[in-house]
Amino acid sequence: MDLRPARADEAGLLSGLALESKGHWDYDEAFLAACREELTLRPDDIERLRTTVAEEGGRVLGFTTLEGAPPEGALGMMFVAPGAIGRGLGRRLFEHAMAQARRLGFARLTIDADPNAEPFYAAMGAVRIGSTPSGSIPGRELPLMEYSLTPC
Template identity: 30%
Template sequence: MTLEKANITDNEILTSITKKSKAYWGYSEEQIQKWDKNLTISQDYIRDHNVFKLVDNELILGYYSYVFKDEKVIELDNLFILPEYIGKGFGKYLVLDFLNQIKEEKIERIILDSEPNAENFYVKMGFIKIGEFETSIKGRFMPIMEMKL
């Protein structure tokens, strides 16, 4: 198993992983389609951002991406895993690699908007909830998480 910088040609598989991973939490196909723009990983996105994929025997199991918000803040923008690999330690593996990637930066904090069903995962990884916002689904709130370094 290796972690590699994503290629721009990985955009379709990364988009597929994102949609399948989101659907894992019980969202309907109709809802996934409503979120299509937000769940699509474009070639431009991969070219312009830090995107790393987890590969096992040429199969991409998952990926993460991050964005520098300013010189002291990084946003973990995406972290998605194929549903059959969720709950098997790969998310932790990706977060630890992300933390390793940024360790040389002079970052003071990491932020992210968490899938509500993944909030406990991020808490276990050392993030705290600092807020939330209502999503396009009435009554569904997305946690805003932070890790201070």
């Protein structure tokens, strides 16, 4: 598996992957439709959000975005194709994003986690520091997590 910067022409593919990945948690169609705009990447977002893809055999299996400006930013999006979940891809993407963040001078990243992904982020070393309102579903709260970056 290779990790590489995403290309602007992959924005639609990545948006679709985000929705497919979100659907892994058995959310219904109405819920996913409400999330569509928030999970949509546009070509001009790709570079600005420091988007990285995981690719295997020419197929994109996951991606992350690293948002903000040092010293504090966010792991904005992290999605893995449902068929690739459980193969260590999420760990590789997360570790790559954290290494990139360190190189860029970030000291702290926040993560607005899907409740189903909170255990994964906790296993990676992120700590829940509160909650944040969903950008898609009125009244829904998401775990707000923090990952502190320390020099290696």
